[in-house]
Amino acid sequence: MNALVMYDHQTDTLWSQFLSRGVQGPLSGTRLEIVPSVQTTWQQWLQLHPDTLVPDKRGGYQFDSYEGYYAGGSAGILGESNKDDRLPGKELVLGAVHNDMARAYPFGAIAGQRVINDSFGGDAVVIAFDGSSETGAIFKRTVDGRTLTFRDGGANDLGVMLIRDQETGSSWQAFTGQAIDGPMAGKVLDRLPSHYSFWFAWSDFHPNTELFGSG
Amino acid sequence: MMAGKVGYLIAIFLGVLVLAAIFMPQVRQLWLNLRAETVQVPDGSVVETGQTTLDLRIITVLGKDGIPAILNPQFVNVAEAMPQMEQSERVLGVSINGDHRAYPLNLLSRHEIVNDTVGEVPVAVTW
Numbered sequence: 001m002n003a004l005v006m007y008d009h010q011t012d013t014l015w016s017q018f019l020s021r022g023v024q025g026p027l028s029g030t031r032l033e034i035v036p037s038v039q040t041t042w043q044q045w046l047q048l049h050p051d052t053l054v055p056d057k058r059g060g061y062q063f064d065s066y067e068g069y070y071a072g073g074s075a076g077i078l079g080e081s082n083k084d085d086r087l088p089g090k091e092l093v094l095g096a097v098h099n100d101m102a103r104a105y106p107f108g109a110i111a112g113q114r115v116i117n118d119s120f121g122g123d124a125v126v127i128a129f130d131g132s133s134e135t136g137a138i139f140k141r142t143v144d145g146r147t148l149t150f151r152d153g154g155a156n157d158l159g160v161m162l163i164r165d166q167e168t169g170s171s172w173q174a175f176t177g178q179a180i181d182g183p184m185a186g187k188v189l190d191r192l193p194s195h196y197s198f199w200f201a202w203s204d205f206h207p208n209t210e211l212f213g214s215g
Numbered sequence: 216m217m218a219g220k221v222g223y224l225i226a227i228f229l230g231v232l233v234l235a236a237i238f239m240p241q242v243r244q245l246w247l248n249l250r251a252e253t254v255q256v257p258d259g260s261v262v263e264t265g266q267t268t269l270d271l272r273i274i275t276v277l278g279k280d281g282i283p284a285i286l287n288p289q290f291v292n293v294a295e296a297m298p299q300m301e302q303s304e305r306v307l308g309v310s311i312n313g314d315h316r317a318y319p320l321n322l323l324s325r326h327e328i329v330n331d332t333v334g335e336v337p338v339a340v341t342w
Contacts (some may be wrong), residue, residue, distance in 0.1 A: 038308045
């Protein structure tokens with residue numbers, strides 16, 4: 001099982017990034033609230049948020065020092081306690097924990113579908129995934145008490161992926177959850193915190209995880 | 216006689232070097248494991264049988280601040296960022312209260328953690 005453990009300057013507690021929880025020290029057991037984030041390309045993010053701020057790289061950081069780790073079959077994997085052979089260890093998944101349920105959506109299974117209407121942890125949810133930029137997000141699809149069914153809405157002229165709900169015909173930005181056209185314009189879907197993970201780490205930290213597409 | 220002894224010593228020395236080179240990763244792993252601590256944490260996801268616990272082994276590969284976290288990030292706007300960014304470059308994007316920030320993964324890979332305040336909410340961006 002391996003992923004970053006970090007400490008805080010104030011109490012010296014050790015925190016597991018993956019479990020978002022203090023694991024040793026005074027704040028052991030305390031949970032950190034997960035803020036939803038989206039992993040995407042600079043190009044996609046810029047289209048969604050033209051007023052974004054970016055840390056100043058001051059000319060550095062041209063290369064990602066983990067390139068070899070991403071690509072290598074088992075490079076960097078040590079101490080797996082729960083080797084789960086349902087997927088190769090370095091297969092990427094979009095993972096989420098919701099109402100004490102863990103579920104993984106493998107990129108390979110969702111890239112072809114783009115939009116998946118699903119239910120998870122007692123809520124109707126929609127998963128949107130753009131394979132070309134490997135951008136994915138999970139939203140609750142119940143708005144003002146009404147559950148919507150989504151399908152692929154293509155992309156706008158800036159290349160921003162859209163989803164469209166069957167019930168009202170409204171168009172929504174797939175990665176902000178904001179309705180931009182139709183009767184629902186202005187509404188925003190609730191996003192569930194999710195993050196990308198290699199399967200080896202996801203299955204290791206969440207041994208009870210469900211795996212989308214595996215029946 | 217002396218030359219023979221020196222020869223043996225050199226051979227033994229070289230042999231030890233070769234063995235050390237071969238077994239260094241295992242020795243390092245063993246050393247890390249000996250220093251590792253195991254803590255039990257609840258697993259966070261449940262099945263019908265209820266919550267389980269995980270044995271989390273804390274292995275110190277790099278000590279505290281071995282990878283320096285960013286404590287006071289400095290930001291630029293899009294116009295200033297453009298020359299530093301590739302179109303296909305991957306970012307982790309966060310939006311809180313209308314405040315949007317994109318953390319490039321190549322920067323996160325070097326620092327692992329950015330302590331920041333987004334939309335007046337203190338956050339740690341971890342990678």
